[in-house]
Every structure is written in structure tokens, then in C-alpha cells.
Amino acid sequence: HAETGAEAWLRYERVADPAALQRYHELPSRIVQLGENPIATNAAVELARGLSGELGLQTQQATTYGTEDAFVLGTPAELTNLLPGESQRQLPPEGFRIARERMGKHTLWIIEGGTPPAELFAVFRLLEKIATLNPQLESTEAPSAPVRWVNQWDNPDGSIERGYAGRSIFFDASHVRSDLTRAAEYARLLASVGINGCTVNNVNSDLRTLTPEMLHEFARIADAFRPWGVRLSLSVDLSSPQVVGHLPTFDPLDPTVATWWQKKVEEIYTLIPDFGGFVVKADSEGRAGPSQYGRTPSQAANVLARALQPHHGVVLYRGFVYNHHLDWQDLKADRARAGYDNFASLDGTFEPNVIIQVKHGPIDFQIREPVSPLFAALQHTSQAIEVQTTQEYTGQQRHMVFLIPMWKTALDTDLRAQNRSTPVKEIVTGKSFHQPLGGFVSVVNVGLDANWLHHPMAMANLYGFGRLAWNPDLTSEQIINEWTRLTFGNNPKVVDTVNHLQLDSWKVYEQYTGPLGIGTLTDIIGVHYGPGIESAERNGWGQWLRADHNGAGMDRTVATGTGFIGQYPPELARVYESLTTCPDELLLFMHHVHYTHELHTGKTVIQHIYDSHYEGAATAATYAPRWESLHGLVDNQRFGETLKLFQYQAGHAMVWRDAVSEWFFHLSGIPDAQGRVGHH
Ligand code: GCU
Numbered sequence: 287h288a289e290t291g292a293e294a295w296l297r298y299e300r301v302a303d304p305a306a307l308q309r310y311h312e313l314p315s316r317i318v319q320l321g322e323n324p325i326a327t328n329a330a331v332e333l334a335r336g337l338s339g340e341l342g343l344q345t346q347q348a349t350t351y352g353t354e355d356a357f358v359l360g361t362p363a364e365l366t367n368l369l370p371g372e373s374q375r376q377l378p379p380e381g382f383r384i385a386r387e388r389m390g391k392h393t394l395w396i397i398e399g400g401t402p403p404a405e406l407f408a409v410f411r412l413l414e415k416i417a418t419l420n421p422q423l424e425s426t427e428a429p430s431a432p433v434r435w436v437n438q439w440d441n442p443d444g445s446i447e448r449g450y451a452g453r454s455i456f457f458d459a460s461h462v463r464s465d466l467t468r469a470a471e472y473a474r475l476l477a478s479v480g481i482n483g484c485t486v487n488n489v490n491s492d493l494r495t496l497t498p499e500m501l502h503e504f505a506r507i508a509d510a511f512r513p514w515g516v517r518l519s520l521s522v523d524l525s526s527p528q529v530v531g532h533l534p535t536f537d538p539l540d541p542t543v544a545t546w547w548q549k550k551v552e553e554i555y556t557l558i559p560d561f562g563g564f565v566v567k568a569d570s571e572g573r574a575g576p577s578q579y580g581r582t583p584s585q586a587a588n589v590l591a592r593a594l595q596p597h598h599g600v601v602l603y604r605g606f607v608y609n610h611h612l613d614w615q616d617l618k619a620d621r622a623r624a625g626y627d628n629f630a631s632l633d634g635t636f637e638p639n640v641i642i643q644v645k646h647g648p649i650d651f652q653i654r655e656p657v658s659p660l661f662a663a664l665q666h667t668s669q670a671i672e673v674q675t676t677q678e679y680t681g682q683q684r685h686m687v688f689l690i691p692m693w694k695t696a697l698d699t700d701l702r703a704q705n706r707s708t709p710v711k712e713i714v715t716g717k718s719f720h721q722p723l724g725g726f727v728s729v730v731n732v733g734l735d736a737n738w739l740h741h742p743m744a745m746a747n748l749y750g751f752g753r754l755a756w757n758p759d760l761t762s763e764q765i766i767n768e769w770t771r772l773t774f775g776n777n778p779k780v781v782d783t784v785n786h787l788q789l790d791s792w793k794v795y796e797q798y799t800g801p802l803g804i805g806t807l808t809d810i811i812g813v814h815y816g817p818g819i820e821s822a823e824r825n826g827w828g829q830w831l832r833a834d835h836n837g838a839g840m841d842r843t844v845a846t847g848t849g850f851i852g853q854y855p856p857e858l859a860r861v862y863e864s865l866t867t868c869p870d871e872l873l874l875f876m877h878h879v880h881y882t883h884e885l886h887t888g889k890t891v892i893q894h895i896y897d898s899h900y901e902g903a904a905t906a907a908t909y910a911p912r913w914e915s916l917h918g919l920v921d922n923q924r925f926g927e928t929l930k931l932f933q934y935q936a937g938h939a940m941v942w943r944d945a946v947s948e949w950f951f952h953l954s955g956i957p958d959a960q961g962r963v964g965h966h
Contacts, residue, residue, distance in 0.1 A: 290736065290737070290921065290923040290924060291736050291737025291738070291742060291745075291923075291924065292471070292736050292737060292738075294475055294737070294738060294745050294748075294749075294773070295478070295745065295749050295769060295772035295773050296410075296474070296475065296478055296772075297339075297417075297772065297773070298335065298336050298338075298339025298340050298413065298417065299339065299340070299417070299775060300339065300340060300341075300342060301340050301341060301416065301417070301419070302776075303419055303776065306416075306419040306421075307341070309421060310341055310416060312355075312393070313337070313341065313343070313357075313395065314354070314355035314356050314357055314393065314395060315337075315343045315344060315345045315346060316345065316346050316348060316352075316354055316355065316356040316357070317330050317333055317334055317345050317346070317347050317348065317356065317357045317359070318348045318349065318350065318351050318356045318357065318358045318359065319347065319348070319349055319359050319360075320349070320358065320359060320360035320361075320364035320365065321359070321360055321361060321364050321402055321405070322349075323402055324512065324513040325402035325403055325405070325406060325512075325513055325514070325515050326359060326360075326402045326405055327513075328406060328474075328513050328514060329359055329397070329399075329402070329405040329406045329408075329409045330347055330359055330409075331347075332406070332409050332410070332413070332474075333345070333357060333359070333397075333409045333412070333413070334347065336409070336412075336413035336416070337413075337416075340413065340416050340417055341416065351368055351394075353390075353392065354392060355392050355393045355394070356392075356394055356395070357394075357395045357397055358394050358395070358396055358397065359397045359398075359399075359405050359408075359409070360397075360398060360399075360405070361398065361399060361400065361401060361402065361405070362377055362398060362400070365396065365398055368389075368394075369387070369396070377398065377399075377400040377404075377428075378400050378428045379400040379401045379404070380399075380400060380401065380403065380404050380407070380428060380429050380432070380480075380482070381399075381400045381404060381426070381427060381428030381429075382397070382398060382399045382400065382404040382405065382407055382408035382411070382426070382427060382428075383396065383397075383398045383408070383425075383426045384396070384397055384398075384408050384411070384412055384423060384424050384425050384426075385398070385424050385426075386423075386424055395423075397409060397412070400428075402515065403477070403482065403514075403515025406477050406514065406515055407427075407477070407480050410477065410478040410479075411425065411427065414478075414768065414772060417771065417772050418767075418768055418771040418772065418776070419771075419776055427756075427757075429480055429755070429756045429757075430711075430715045430725075430755070430756060430757055430758055431714065431715040431716060431724050431725035431726065431755070432482075432722075432723055432724075432725055433483065433600070433602070433641060433670050433723065433724060433725025433726065433727065434480060434481050434482050434483065434725055434726050434752070434755040434756065435481065435482070435483035435484065435485060435519070435562070435602075435670075435725070435726070435727045435728075436476060436481055436483070436484050436485070436675075436727070436728050436729070436730040436751075437484075437485045437489065437521075437565060437672075437727055437728070437729045437730070438454075438456070438484065438485065438486050438487070438488075438729075438730060438731055438732070439487075439488040439489060439490075439676075439729060439731055440454040440455075440456050440457055440486060440487055440488060440731075441454070441457065441487070441488050441492060442457050442460045442461070442487075442492050442494070442500075443457065443458075443459065443460060444457050444458040444459065446488075446731050446733055447488050447490060447731075448676050448678045448729070448731060448814075449676060449731040449732075449733050450676065450677065450682045450683040450684075450731070450733075450739075450740055451683060451731070451732060451733035451734075451735040451737075451738060451739045451740040452733030452734035452735040452740075453733055453734050454733065454734070455468040455469055455472060455732065455733065455734055456469055456486050456487075456507055457487075461503060462503035462504065462506055462507060466506060466507060466510040468734065469507055469510040469511070470510040470511070470513075470514070472484075472732060472738075473510060473511040473513075473514035473516040474514050475738070475748075476514070476516050476752065477514040477515055477516060478752075479748075479749055479751075479752025479753055479756070480752050480753075480755065480756040481516065481751075481752045481755065482515060482516060482517060483516060483517045483518075483519055483562045484511060484516050484517075484518060484519070485518075485519045485520060485521055485562075485565045485602075486504070486507055486518060486519075486520070487520060487521050488521060489521045489565060489567040489604065490521075490567065490571070490573065491520075491521040491522055491523045491567070492523075493523055493525070493526070493529045493530070494529075494530065495520060495521070495522055495523065495526070495530075496520075496522060496526045496530045496550055497530055498553065501553065501554060501557055501558075502557060504518065504520065504557075504558065505557040505558050508557075508558040508560070508561070512560060517560050517561065517562035518558060518560075518561060518562060519561065519562035519563050519564065519565060519599075519602075520554075520564060520565070521564070521565045521566070521567065522564045522565070522566060522590075523573065523574060524536055524538075524566065524568045524573075524574050524575055524576065524586055525574040526550075527542075527543045527546040527547065530550075531546045531550070533546060535579075536574070537576075537579040537581065538576055538579070538581050538585045538586040538588075538589040539579070539581060539585060539589075543589065544589050544592070544593070547589055547590055547592075547593040548592070548593040550593070551590075551593040551594055551597065551599070555597045555599075561597065561599055562599060562600065563594055563599035563600035563601055563602065563639075564590050564594065564599070564600075564601050564602070565602045565604065565643070566586070566587065566590065566601060566602070566603045566604060567604050567606065568583065568586060568603075568604075568607070569583070569607050569628075570604070570606055570607045570608060571610055572610075575607075582632055582635075583603060583607065583628065583629065583632060584632045584635040584636050584640070586603075587601050587603040587636060587637070587640045588635075588636065588637045588640065591636070591637035591638075591639045591640045592637060594639060595637065595639055598639075599639070600639045600640070600641055600723060601637075601639060601640045601641065602641050602642075602643040602670060602727065603636075603640055603641070603642055603643065604642075604643045604644075604672070605625045605628075605629055605642050605643060605644040605645065605658070605660055606625070606643075606644075606645055606650075606672075607624060607625070607628045607629075608621050608624035608625070608628075608828070609621075609624065609826075609828075610826055610827050610828070611826040612826050612827070612828040613826075614823070614824050614825060614826065614828075614830060617841070617847075617848075618847075618848050618849075619828065619848070620828065620840070620842060620848035620849075620850050621648075621649060621827070621828030621829065622648035622649055622828075622840075622842065622848075622850045623648075623848060623849070623850050623853065624648075625644065625645075625648055625658050625659075625660040626648075626658075626659050626660050626663055626853040629642060629660055629663070629664065630660065630663035630664070630853075632667075633663060633664045633665060633666050633667050634666040634667070636667050638668075638722070638723070639723065640667070640668070641667075641668040641669060641670050641723050641724060641725075642660070642664055642667055642668070642669050642670070643669075643670045643672050643727055644658050644660050644661060644669055644670070644671060644672060645658060645671075645672045645673075646658065646671055646672065646673055646693065646696040646710075647696070648660075648850070649805070649828075649829060650679070650829070651673075651674045651678055651679050651680075652679055652800065652805050652806045652829075653679060653680060653792075653795060653796045653799050653800050653805075653806045654796055654800065654802075654803045654871055654872070654875070655803070655875065656699070656803075656862070656872050656875060656876075657696045657699045657701070657710050659701070659850075659853035659854045660853075661701060661710050661713050661714070662701040662702075662703040662708060662713070662854065662855050663853070664719075665703065665718075665719040666719070666721075667721065668716065668721040668722060668723035668724040669713060669714050669721070669724045670714060670724050670725045670726060670727045671696070671697070671710060671714045671725075671726055671727070672727045672728070672729070673689070673693050673696075673726075673727075673728050673729075673751065674689075674728065674729045675689070675728045675729060675730045675731070675739075675744075675747045675748050675751055676729050676730060676731035676739075677689075677744065677747075678729075678814050679806045679808060679814050680792075680795060680806075681795060681815075681935075682814075682815050683739055683740040683741040683744045684740075684741065684931060684934060684935065684938070685741075685795060685906075685935045685938065685939075686741060686743040686744070686787065686788070686791045686909065686931070686932070686935065687791050687792055687795045688743070688746055688747065688750075688762075688766065688788040688789060688791045688792055689747045689750070689792060690746070690747065690750040690751075690754065690762045690765050690766070691762045691789065691792050691793075692792050693750075693751075693754060694754070694758075694761075694762055696710055697709065697710050697711035697714075697754070697758050698710070698711065700858075701713070701854065701855055701858055702855050702856075702857040702858050703718065703719075703855045704855070705855070705856070705857060711758035711759075714726065715758065725755065726751070726754070726755035726758075728748075728751045728755075730748060730751075732748075741928075741931055742773075742924050742927060742928050742931075743787075743788060743791075743928065743931075745769075745773065746765075746766060746769045746770075746773075746788055749765070749768075749769045749772075750762075750765045750766070750769065753765050753768070762789060763785070763789065766784075766785050766788050766789055767781065767785055770784040770785050770788070774920055774924075777919055779915075779916065779919065780916055780919050780920065783912055783913070783915065783916055784916075786912075787909060787912060787913070790905070794902050794905045794906055795902070796871075796898075796902070797898040797899065797901055797902025797903075797905070798898075798899050798902030798903045798906060798939045798942045798943050798946075799817075799902075799942055799946070801874070801894060801895050801898050801899075801946075802839075802870060802871060802872070802873045802874040802875075802885075802891065802894065802895075803839075803871055803872040803873060803874050803875030803876070804831055804833075804838060804839060804874035804875065805822055805829050805831060807819045807822070807831075807946055808821075809821050810822045810825075810827055810829050811825070811827070816938070816941070816942075817941065817942050817945035817946060819831070819945065819946060819949045820949070831874075832878055833950075833953060834953070835953060835954065835955070836880055836881065836954075837878055837879050837880040837881055837883070837891075838874055838878070838879070838881070838891070838950075839873065839874030839875070839876075839877050839878040839879055840874070840875065840876075840877075840878060841877060841878040842862075842875070842876050842877070843863050843876065843877065844859070844863060845863065847877075847878070851863050851876060862876045863876075865877060865879070865883075869886075870885045870886050870887065870894075873885070873891070874891075879891060881950075881954045881956055882956070892950060892954055892956045893958070893959055895946065895947065895950050896947050896950075896951075896958040896959075896960070896962065896963055897960075899942070899943040899946050899947050900943060900947075900960075900962060902939060902942075902943070903936075903939040903940050903942065903943040906935050906936050906939035907936040907939070907940075909932040909935060909936065910929060910932040910933045910936055913925075913928055913929055913932050914929065947962070947963045948963060948964065951963045951964045952964075
């Protein structure tokens with residue numbers, strides 16, 4: 287029925303495995319909740335709900351400990367009476383401990399959170415372990431970084447920029463919806479994977495966002511989030527002091543502007559005491575910004591940061607600042623340079639509660655990009671990596687593309703700053719340069735579609751984002767294996783089939799869309815969907831292929847190109863600069879080469895383009911039959927929905943294959959060694 291999928295990975299299906307049942311038999315049915323707050327109550331209720339679904343346990347709730355076996359939920363302070371010595375132990379605010387303790391004749395399952403939200407994280411983890419038949423229920427965990435946020439690009443009218451799963455769960459007709467049931471359910475889903483913040487409005491922020499009327503309405507969303515420990519934040523436009531405050535200027539160095547922000551922030555905190563902070567898109571794609579007054583991003587960010595500081599709020603200032611009116615005839619012009627060029631020299635000038643939010647690649651969520659060199663350049667500034675769960679350039683939730691391997695590739699890239707190991711994941715979690723406030727942000731864009739993201743398989747990306755933000759050392763295999771079991775159960779055939787389908791899907795999508803780092807080859811100007819190869823060329827957006835009769839690719843070398851490669855620390859720059867060491871998958875991002883250039887695989891560039899497109903489309907055509915082998919093992923609704931999408935994907939992959947292959951054949955005139963191209 288219509289609601290199928292709404293529960294996402296929180297299905298709490300009855301465990302059927304006899305060995306597991308035997309193991310979990312000893313779990314108590316009494317749940318003692320020590321803290322008196324809505325978050326702790328949700329944790330206790332969730333535990334009851336999960337245990338009843340998974341194990342059929344009829345639980346009893348209590349607020350005091352008696353003399354029987356029980357789960358006991360609390361913070362270290364609340365647990366001191368029960369477990370003397372408890373208060374000495376260190377538990378980070380968002381860390382938790384699940385531990386089995388003997389008390390005389392009884393067994394207590396301690397679910398201890400540094401703060402109440404961490405009790406929730408612990409409960410969800412415990413229930414996940416039971417659902418996936420994990421024998422080891424005890425654990426102590428803490429998240430890798432404090433910022434684990436999602437950004438929704440929702441507009442007040444209820445539309446969503448780059449949203450592919452229906453209209454906004456927050457807004458309709460210029461107001462916050464009166465029924466926020468879905469908003470609360472979303473917060474529960476986010477909390478279940480450790481996400482602690484949600485920015486509810488588009489980065490291209492509506493200019494009325496900070497009016498008193500709207501703030502009152504946003505406060506209602508914050509109320510819906512709060513019992514799940516998810517903090518609300520807002521995208522703001524830097525011209526707000528002028529547009530909303532009617533000041534003559536929004537110059538960040540004007541004292542009246544600073545006072546306006548300070549008063550506005552106070553107003554926000556009286557309405558939303560746990561407000562998370564601001565996300566800022568400025569001087570980018572037509573948004574207002576400090577450049578109008580000759581001021582820098584740090585001068586702008588710092589004014590907001592000083593206003594937020596007394597309330598413990600943060601500013602996520604986006605590194606996505608670039609000129610979209612570049613001169614395409616200028617071979618030295620390069621959009622990829624912009625992040626570094628605009629921010630690197632400002633390192634060390636930001637207030638401590640400013641975090642620079644950097645898209646993982648230097649362009650814009652293409653199917654393959656190197657990591658942004660800005661990560662290595664900001665060594666005195668907290669940073670958050672921005673990734674996209676909403677599949678703007680990766681098939682818009684009509685194609686299955688499991689993005690965790692892509693994000694892992696970025697997070698594991700070792701930038702070799704200061705000639706030492708500095709992988710992106712250690713930079714954003716603050717380890718590499720000892721920064722306190724970094725983390726992870728994903729643009730998600732769930733909508734009113736019952737299953738949140740439209741494609742049932744796309745939910746693995748939201749699940750995986752939360753898990754990776756919590757622990758970026760998890761592997762793609764671990765993440766998909768958990769997600770599949772939670773979502774489709776533990777049947778080995780189902781688990782194996784779904785895991786394999788998902789794990790290869792990024793590579794497959796890359797094969798039939800944009801090869802060798804050249805870009806996604808989609809329609810660049812408008813909807814970013816389907817093949818639109820030519821649209822990247824000869825305009826100001828700077829996503830050029832630089833393809834002509836002889837060759838393709840952007841020359842970004844220091845020696846003869848735009849010099850972009852020189853923005854990386856020297857060891858990595860050397861790898862990219864040389865054709866001998868530059869990895870094939872980034873070749874056309876970094877270099878302009880002839881179609882006959884030989885790759886490390888021994889193939890020519892042009893033959894690789896033909897072969898990869900045919901191979902990718904052929905693999906996409908296997909999705910539907912492989913999925914069909916699960917008939918009867920997955921409920922009919924999800925089985926049918928997914929099958930239809932896989933059949934569609936197979937067809938659309940052929941459209942991609944033919945469009946790209948033919949385009950390069952016509953340009954290069956070089957025939958396909960296998961005779962597949964150019965004979966239609
Ligand atoms: C992309 C996307 C825009 C979005 C922008 C951003 O360019 O297409 O819709 O506003 O990124 O991240 O700010």
C-alpha cells in the first residue's frame with residue numbers, strides 16, 4: 287500500500303534465525319528510563335518498539351530500577367547511584383556505551399549516553415545489531431566529528447531545488463506546513479544514523495527567511511525535530527540586513543549591520559533555543575555577497591559567527607564560490623581553481639565557530655572528480671565536506687547509483703599536506719590540523735514520496751551518509767551489508783544480490799555516462815539529466831570538455847595548462863601533473879590528450895570511451911533480471927517498484943551509450959575497433 291517504504295531501514299522485522307533468537311533470549315523486557323526529558327522518552331519508546339518487532343518482547347516501561355533484569359537508559363550523571371564510579375568515566379557528549387553488567391543476581395543492560403541524544407543513538411545501534419544478527423551487542427562508540435548535518439534545498443512554496451521525490455515535507459504555499467508529521471519522522475530517521483542537524487531551506491535562500499513571521503514558523507519545525515536530538519539550522523542570504531532589516535547596506539564591516547545580525551540571532555534563540563546556526567551561500571551563482579563591498583568571505587562569515595558565538599551556534603560558509611561567466615576562449619580560465627583561489631589565503635582569519643563547507647570535488651558533484659585542493663590549504667580553519675545524496679548529476683533517483691564508494695574515494699584521498707599523511711577524512715574530522723568543529727554535510731532533499739527518495743535503492747545513500755559521518759573508516763561493504771539486511775531482511779540470496787547490485791553501481795553509471803574524469807556529460811545548463819554532451823562547451827559555466835577533432839580534456843597542468851594541479855600539495859601535484867602517473871579515471875580532468883593516447887590499461891582513450899559505454903549499458907541491463915531472481919523474497923510493492931526502475935535504467939543506459947559513443951565518433955572520426963558505433 288501507499289505507506290510502504292516510509293519506515294525505510296527501521297523495519298524492525300521479526301528475527302527468524304534460531305541461533306540468533308537463542309542468543310537474544312536473555313534480553314530483559316523491562317526498560318528503565320532514568321532521564322526525564324523527551325529525548326530519553328523517545329529512546330525508551332523506540333527500544334520498546336524495536337524489541338517488540340524484532341523479538342516479540344512485550345516490554346514494561348519504568349522510571350526506577352527495581353530488582354529484576356532490565357535495560358537502564360541514562361546519562362553518566364543519572365547512572366551514578368546505580369553504578370558508583372560511573373561519574374569518573376569519560377563519555378564524550380555524543381558518545382554512548384551499551385554494556386551488560388551483573389548486579390547481584392540480575393543482569394542490567396546499561397544504555398548510557400553522554401547526553402540524551404546519545405541514548406537515542408545507542409538504542410538505534412542496538413536494534414540495528416539485533417536486526418542484522420550481530421552477536422556482539424555490547425559496544426562503546428563516539429562520532430568522528432561534531433558536524434553531521436543534512437541540507438535540504440526546500441523552498442517556501444513547497445518545491446525543492448534538485449529534489450526528485452515529491453514536494454517539501456516542510457513547506458507549502460509560502461508557509462511551514464501545519465502538519466509536520468513527516469518532519470518528525472524524518473528527524474527520527476536522521477537520528478537513527480547519528481545525524482544531528484538539518485538545514486531546512488534552500489542554500490539559494492528565500493529573501494524573507496529571517497522575517498519575524500517566518501522565524502515563528504521555523505520554530506515549529508525545530509519543535510518537531512527536538513525530541514530526536516536534531517537541531518534546526520537555516521540558510522541565510524547575506525543581504526538580509528537590507529532586505530529584511532531595511533538598512534541602507536549589508537556591508538559586513540558596517541557596525542549597524544553587525545548589530546542587526548546580533549539582534550536577529552537573539553530573536554532566533556528566544557524562539558529556537560537549540561538553533562544550530564547558519565549556512566551561507568554568497569558570491570556564487572548570482573547570490574549577494576561581501577564582494578559587493580570589496581570585503582572577503584571571512585569578513586562576512588565572522589560577523590555572523592560573532593553573533594552566534596554566545597549561543598554556541600556555528601556558521602557553515604560554503605566554499606562553493608565561483609564565477610559562472612568565465613571566458614570559454616581563455617585557455618587559462620578554470621572554474622576548478624575557484625575554491626582555492628577564493629579561500630586559501632584567508633586561512634587563519636576565521637572566527638573559531640566558522641566552518642568552511644567544501645564540496646568534495648572542485649567542480650560540482652560530477653560522476654568523477656578529484657578532491658578539492660582546498661581541504662589541504664585550510665589548516666587553521668574547521669572544515670566540513672559536502673556530498674550529495676540527492677542524485678542531481680547521478681541519475682536523479684531513477685538510476686540506482688550507490689554513492690558511498692564515491693564518497694569513500696574522496697574521504698580516503700591522501701592529500702599529503704606538509705608531506706605527511708592527511709587523508710580528507712582526517713582533515714574534516716579535525717585530526718590532521720587539530721581543528722575542533724568540522725564534519726560532514728549532505729544535501730539530501732527527501733520529499734513527500736512515501737519512501738522519501740523515490741528509488742528504494744537510493745535510501746542506502748542516506749543511510750550510508752549517516753554511518754560514514756559517524757565513522758568514516760567503515761567500508762562500503764560493511765555499510766551496504768547493514769543497509770540491505772535492515773531494509774530487505776537476512777535471506778542470504780537477497781543480501782548477496784542487493785549488495786552486489788549496489789556496490790558496482792557507481793562504476794557502472796560512470797561507464798555509461800562520463801568517462802576518465804571528463805565530467806558527467808549531462809545537460810549542464812538546465813535539469814542535469816540525460817545525455818547533453820555539447821551543452822558543456824562554449825559557455826561561461828566552466829564545465830568544459832575542451833573536445834575537438836584531435837582530442838579532449840582540460841589541461842590543468844602547471845606546465846602548460848591552467849595551473850590547477852599546482853593547488854595540491856607537491857607530492858600529489860606531481861602524481862597528477864605527469865601523464866605517466868596520473869590515474870586513468872582522472873586523465874581528462876587533468877590533461878588534454880589525443881583520442882589515440884594510450885591509457886595505463888593499454889587501450890586508447892577513444893576505444894575506452896566506446897568500450898566503457900557498451901560495458902556499462904550491458905551491466906545496467908542485468909539489473910532487472912538479477913532483481914527478478916528475488917521474486918517472492920521481497921514484498922510485492924517494493925519488488926515491483928524497483929523492477930520498473932531497473933527496466934527504465936536499462937533503456938536509459940542505452941540512450942546514454944549511443945549518445946556519447948556517437949558524439950565522440952563523429953568528432954574524432956575514429957572507428958570503434960569492435961564495429962558497434964557509427965553504423966545506424
Ligand atoms: C549546483 C546546483 C544548484 C545549487 C548549487 C549549489 O550548481 O545545480 O542547484 O544551487 O549547486 O550547491 O549551491
